[in-house]
Amino acid sequence: MSSAAIETVPRFRRGGWMFLLPAAIPFVAFVLWPLIHGVALGFFDVQLRETRFIGLENYHRLIGDETFWAAVKNTCGFVVLVVPTVWVLSLGVSAVVFPMGRWARSFFRFAFYVPVVAGGVCLAMVWLWIFDQRYGLLNHVTGSLLGLEFDWLGRTDTALPSLAVVVISWSLGQPIIIFLAALGGIPPELYEAARIDGAGPLRRFWHVTLPLLRPASLFVLVTQTIGVFQVFVVVLLLTVNGGPAHGTRTIVYGMYETAFTPMYDFDYAAAQGSVLLVALGTIAILQFRLLGRKTRLD
Amino acid sequence: MPGQSQAPKSSSLLAGLGRCAAWLVLLVAATAAILPLYWMTTGSLKLQSDAMKTPPEWFPENPTTANYEKLFGGEDGGAWEGRRPAARWLLNSLLVAASISFSAVLTSALAGYALGKLSFPGRAVAFWLVVATMMLPRQVSLIPLYLLVVGFDWMDSYPGLIAPFLCYPFGIFLVRQFMMQVPDELLAAARIDGAGPWRVFWHIVLPMSRPALGAVAIFSFMGAWNEYLWQLIVTNRPEMYTLPVGVSKLVSTLSEFDLGLAMAGATVAFLPMLAVFVMFQKYFVQGVSVGALKG
Numbered sequence: 001m002s003s004a005a006i007e008t009v010p011r012f013r014r015g016g017w018m019f020l021l022p023a024a025i026p027f028v029a030f031v032l033w034p035l036i037h038g039v040a041l042g043f044f045d046v047q048l049r050e051t052r053f054i055g056l057e058n059y060h061r062l063i064g065d066e067t068f069w070a071a072v073k074n075t076c077g078f079v080v081l082v083v084p085t086v087w088v089l090s091l092g093v094s095a096v097v098f099p100m101g102r103w104a105r106s107f108f109r110f111a112f113y114v115p116v117v118a119g120g121v122c123l124a125m126v127w128l129w130i131f132d133q134r135y136g137l138l139n140h141v142t143g144s145l146l147g148l149e150f151d152w153l154g155r156t157d158t159a160l161p162s163l164a165v166v167v168i169s170w171s172l173g174q175p176i177i178i179f180l181a182a183l184g185g186i187p188p189e190l191y192e193a194a195r196i197d198g199a200g201p202l203r204r205f206w207h208v209t210l211p212l213l214r215p216a217s218l219f220v221l222v223t224q225t226i227g228v229f230q231v232f233v234v235v236l237l238l239t240v241n242g243g244p245a246h247g248t249r250t251i252v253y254g255m256y257e258t259a260f261t262p263m264y265d266f267d268y269a270a271a272q273g274s275v276l277l278v279a280l281g282t283i284a285i286l287q288f289r290l291l292g293r294k295t296r297l298d
Numbered sequence: 299m300p301g302q303s304q305a306p307k308s309s310s311l312l313a314g315l316g317r318c319a320a321w322l323v324l325l326v327a328a329t330a331a332i333l334p335l336y337w338m339t340t341g342s343l344k345l346q347s348d349a350m351k352t353p354p355e356w357f358p359e360n361p362t363t364a365n366y367e368k369l370f371g372g373e374d375g376g377a378w379e380g381r382r383p384a385a386r387w388l389l390n391s392l393l394v395a396a397s398i399s400f401s402a403v404l405t406s407a408l409a410g411y412a413l414g415k416l417s418f419p420g421r422a423v424a425f426w427l428v429v430a431t432m433m434l435p436r437q438v439s440l441i442p443l444y445l446l447v448v449g450f451d452w453m454d455s456y457p458g459l460i461a462p463f464l465c466y467p468f469g470i471f472l473v474r475q476f477m478m479q480v481p482d483e484l485l486a487a488a489r490i491d492g493a494g495p496w497r498v499f500w501h502i503v504l505p506m507s508r509p510a511l512g513a514v515a516i517f518s519f520m521g522a523w524n525e526y527l528w529q530l531i532v533t534n535r536p537e538m539y540t541l542p543v544g545v546s547k548l549v550s551t552l553s554e555f556d557l558g559l560a561m562a563g564a565t566v567a568f569l570p571m572l573a574v575f576v577m578f579q580k581y582f583v584q585g586v587s588v589g590a591l592k593g
Binding site for chain 1: 405
């Protein structure tokens with residue numbers, strides 16, 4: 001942390017903790033301590049009267065728990081369906097919109113960010129209606145165009161992709177803002193040079209835009225993956241207990257069900273949370289490895 | 299540009315067609331993104347019988363405010379002893395989001411200044427902890443937070459809804475990154491003139507950091523407004539529900555899915571946030587880009 005900058009330009013060396021304190025108190029009480037406690041809980045058996053250390057028993061139970069593995073599988077399914085789609089769509093939209101000028105950029109940035117603003121519950125409510133087998137908009141459209149009608153949320157093969165569509169619909173806004181900002185950072189001379197060398201629009205995109213957007217792409221892929229790993233609202237509100245046949249339950253949904261439906265199995269839910277923590281911690285560390293050289297710590 | 303004026307006419311026509319096609323595809327995609335919200339808003343103006351029509355009414359033919367009257371009034375008996383306290387949910391959501399936003403700005407500004415512009419022992423560790431918790435999933439702390447809130451007897455209370463979000467690690471990070479750009483020379487000059495760390499903060503660094511503070515205010519407000527899981531867990535009494543919780547319970551409590559009522563609830567949750575977004579769009583864009591590109 002100590003760089004030359006601190007030595008050459010005098011900084012205040014006192015009072016640092018005074019400024020930190022208003023944030024540090026709630027940080028320790030409501031962020032840091034619960035995080036540590038949450039990991040620790042997984043190794044205990046929490047009962048009404050006593051709490052007993054049980055080591056890895058909860059984790060042994062997880063290994064044999066089919067619903068947990070279904071949740072892991074579905075969570076990965078969401079990541080596979082959502083993350084690449086969001087990357088391709090947001091990159092494509094940004095690349096097409098960027099040269100259109102300021103007004104077009106503002107307009108499309110706005111249009112794709114509005115679902116982010118609306119939030120999960122609002123969108124889940126309306127999608128519940130859209131997916132409805134009898135009164136839904138989707139079956140009306142597919143029915144009149146293709147003659148196909150489905151019980152979208154009730155079939156094992158369509159339920160997960162249907163939920164993925166909902167998640168994608170509110171995931172595009174942030175990456176588009178990021179890509180548009182990153183595109184603005186590419187020096188126009190590079191395109192000029194590529195054009196002089198006879199590169200067409202597609203080759204310019206492939207050889208200039210794509211490599212220069214690598215940091216932004218990586219950031220988008222990582223944040224999207226972290227976000228999708230935490231999918232919960234759509235599962236709770238659009239499906240019946242993560243069904244059909246555990247086909248849509250995710251890790252966070254499983255945690256919620258274990259801890260807050262009449263099971264009240266706090267320690268077992270905490271163990272599931274720890275698995276999520278390890279998975280996302282690994283992704284975060286990988287991101288730092290990949291981008292770390294560019295992160296200024298001082 | 300000479301290169302472009304030499305291009306043959308057919309290729310410029312092609313480029314024009316390409317541009318039209320691009321606009322068309324984009325407009326379709328943007329419509330698809332907005333359509334559910336259009337469907338929600340217009341659906342809130344339909345009676346159940348109109349909402350269930352096939353083919354669906356793309357535009358409400360008999361618009362009615364009956365759903366909103368039901369939501370805020372209470373002539374419809376049954377659920378919750380005949381009350382539908384949507385006005386209270388709106389108030390709860392506003393109060394919770396405003397408190398969280400205020401606290402996030404305050405703590406982020408002070409901590410961002412300490413981590414970005416002051417040097418003191420433990421700074422590196424403090425910053426590292428902020429970054430680490432920013433990236434880790436909040437759900438892990440869900441159960442300990444719940445036990446904490448139960449222990450404090452904060453169930454169904456504003457402290458229970460607000461306390462876990464008083465400190466906003468991403469906000470601290472954002473403000474710190476922004477304040478780092480304030481030149482150290484400026485601070486050194488003020489120091490030579492006899493200003494202490496507080497005066498430098500208040501008169502120099504804080505005014506220059508307004509965009510970052512605006513972004514923190516907006517993002518923490520939106521996060522609190524759209525928070526669901528936590529608010530669902532700590533509220534049991536309908537009068538302590540926030541909008542997302544209350545709206546979601548509209549569906550699960552009623553025996554029949556009252557489409558219009560559910561859409562009215564969702565619209566009430568959506569419109570205030572949309573207004574905030576339209577007014578402060580600049581800060582949203584800044585916040586997202588600063589967080590991503592200066593990380």
